[in-house]
Amino acid sequence: MPDTTAAKPGLPLAVSIGEPAGIGAEIIAKAWLLRREKALPPFYVVADPAFLESRLARLGLAAPVAALTPESAAEAFADALPVFDPGQPVEDRPGELSGATAAATIAAIETAVRHIRDGRAGGLVTAPIQKSNLYAAGFKFPGHTEFLGELARQLWPGAPHEPVMMLAGPELATVPVTVHIALAEVPGALTGELIVATGRIVDREMKAKFGLARPRLAVAGLNPHAGEQGAMGREDLEIVAPAVDRLRAQGIEARGPLPSDTLFHAAARKTYDVVLAMYHDQALIPVKTIAFDETVNVTLGLPFVRTSPDHGTALDIATRGVADPSSLIAALAMAGRMAAIGARA
Ligand SMILES: NC(=O)C1=CN([C@@H]2O[C@H](COP(=O)(O)OP(=O)(O)OC[C@H]3O[C@@H](n4cnc5c(N)ncnc54)[C@H](O)[C@@H]3O)[C@@H](O)[C@H]2O)C=CC1
Numbered sequence: 191m192p193d194t195t196a197a198k199p200g201l202p203l204a205v206s207i208g209e210p211a212g213i214g215a216e217i218i219a220k221a222w223l224l225r226r227e228k229a230l231p232p233f234y235v236v237a238d239p240a241f242l243e244s245r246l247a248r249l250g251l252a253a254p255v256a257a258l259t260p261e262s263a264a265e266a267f268a269d270a271l272p273v274f275d276p277g278q279p280v281e282d283r284p285g286e287l288s289g290a291t292a293a294a295t296i297a298a299i300e301t302a303v304r305h306i307r308d309g310r311a312g313g314l315v316t317a318p319i320q321k322s323n324l325y326a327a328g329f330k331f332p333g334h335t336e337f338l339g340e341l342a343r344q345l346w347p348g349a350p351h352e353p354v355m356m357l358a359g360p361e362l363a364t365v366p367v368t369v370h371i372a373l374a375e376v377p378g379a380l381t382g383e384l385i386v387a388t389g390r391i392v393d394r395e396m397k398a399k400f401g402l403a404r405p406r407l408a409v410a411g412l413n414p415h416a417g418e419q420g421a422m423g424r425e426d427l428e429i430v431a432p433a434v435d436r437l438r439a440q441g442i443e444a445r446g447p448l449p450s451d452t453l454f455h456a457a458a459r460k461t462y463d464v465v466l467a468m469y470h471d472q473a474l475i476p477v478k479t480i481a482f483d484e485t486v487n488v489t490l491g492l493p494f495v496r497t498s499p500d501h502g503t504a505l506d507i508a509t510r511g512v513a514d515p516s517s518l519i520a521a522l523a524m525a526g527r528m529a530a531i532g533a534r535a
């Protein structure tokens with residue numbers, strides 16, 4: 191399938207505000223203040239400008255906000271934090287979730303994605319959402335990843351819309367094959383088809399968006415010791431191992447199932463490019479433990495670039511001004527690099 195992710199060079203990245211009650215506005219402004227030091231690509235925020243100004247004043251962050259269109263954002267970026275108003279006003283109430291903050295969260299994501307579809311933005315970087323608040327407001331998707339897959343299906347007819355979550359840090363990248371489901375549901379959800387489909391997307395996208403000639407995939411086992419030949423669960427023998435064989439038969443450099451307790455130490459990490467993990471925490475605990483501040487959540491399998499910090503809304507520190515922007519800065523830098531690779535492809 192042709193890669194349709196090619197971004198137009200020079201376009202700014204669109205940054206959706208995420209949950210307004212959380213730390214999104216703070217880390218975005220802190221990233222903008224470090225734009226020169228970190229050589230960040232130009233970006234603009236999709237948010238209510240009055241909300242953004244109020245929050246930054248509350249936190250004492252000296253980032254001048256300029257309400258602009260995406261077309262004027264790149265030029266303005268040097269001197270002001272550009273913001274595009276998606277038309278969904280929200281009050282500045284740190285730590286307070288509501289239906290209004292859920293609506294503002296969703297409007298920002300949808301608006302940013304439409305800007306990319308319309309050739310006005312080069313990629314999407316999302317600030318964190320509060321999933322529970324969106325669910326309470328009737329949101330039907332587990333998270334951004336699946337919502338963006340649905341927006342891609344609607345807005346890019348015929349283009350790939352098979353979203354796959356990858357957490358990528360300086361030393362480790364992992365992909366959870368099953369994602370936001372209860373642990374008790376994992377064995378039932380894990381199928382050979384899902385592992386093969388995920389592995390194929392990872393292989394394709396690591397080539398197209400990360401420039402790897404031959405990505406090495408390490409496939410984790412589900413059970414302790416990858417099942418110990420069936421003595422500790424039969425899924426590794428009956429589901430994971432045949433899926434790895436199918437990936438290899440398709441020319442993909444995959445191996446496994448590998449015991450996950452010995453898959454993440456320093457020497458093991460040098461033997462692969464990406465781990466396919468069988469469930470959420472198997473994938474996210476190692477990356478966040480090794481590099482919480484530098485790991486990026488990137489969605490593979492979409493017709494556009496999307497990255498995000500690895501952390502959540504951090505409501506517990508939303509009034510304190512102590513939020514660390516490092517993971518968002520890494521997400522902005524990665525989106526800029528991916529957009530550049532896409533534009534050259
Ligand atoms: N991409 C996204 O939109 C993500 C959203 N979430 C959502 O965020 C909400 C809260 O999730 P939690 O599990 O509490 O995780 P969290 O990442 O929001 O917070 C965990 C701990 O880390 C701290 N922390 C997080 N980011 C920080 C930063 N940048 N600087 C300093 N400290 C930071 C928090 O203060 C808290 O003590 C949930 O609704 C979850 O679904 C979680 C992860 C990613």
Ligand SMILES: NCC(=O)COP(=O)(O)O
Binds near residue numbers: 319332335336474
């Ligand atoms: N645990 C990762 C996470 O919650 C991010 O999900 P998404 O909103 O990027 O789909």
